[in-house]
Amino acid sequence: MLSEFKAFIARGNVLDLAVGVIIGAAFGKIVSSLTDDVIMPAISTLTGGIDFSQKYVLLGAIPADYKGEMTYAALKAAGVAMLGYGAFITAIINFLILAFAIFLIVRQANKLMPPPAAAPVGPSEVELLAEIRDALKK
Known part of the structure; x- marks a missing residue:
């Protein structure tokens, strides 16, 4: 079983796939940072200071004993049911x-x-059909 695993890992396409996944994950983090730290603040500035990460719609009641901030992250951590459409727009x-x-x-x-x-050039369909026709006539 160990030798089969070594043979599986030694195949080039498995290693290429692993490298691709790792680089893809790192690239995804770069794009997330670009969106969260550069693009969304620029959009916020252009739209008059709207912070998209804080845009949400409450679906349930806020617990009576809740004393925290009324931000999306804090309410989400408290387990309040919400639609975080700002986070969705960012995604x-x-x-x-x-x-x-x-x-x-x-x-x-x-x-x-x-x-x-x-592709190698060969006889066209018409030429092949003509050959078949001629062969059948003979």
Whole structure:
């Protein structure tokens, strides 16, 4: 069983996949930071100081004994039922940035790849059908 595992791990595509997952996770953290620390504050400034991370709709009652802040994070930690649409908007922006970055990487990689070899030229369908017809006539 150990030798099978070694053979499995030694295959190049498994190692490539592992490297891709690790780099993807790190890249995701970079994009999250870009969104949370650069883009969303800029959008907040442009919209008059709206902090999207604090936009939510209460779905349930706040406990009577709750004395904390009325922020999304504090209410969420207290277990209050909410729709955090601001966090959702931030996640959508995160996704769009990440998807666009991946699109650019794949697009560039496709440009660097050699074009596929042309298919061998052979007789066309019409020529093949004509040959079959002629063979059947004989």
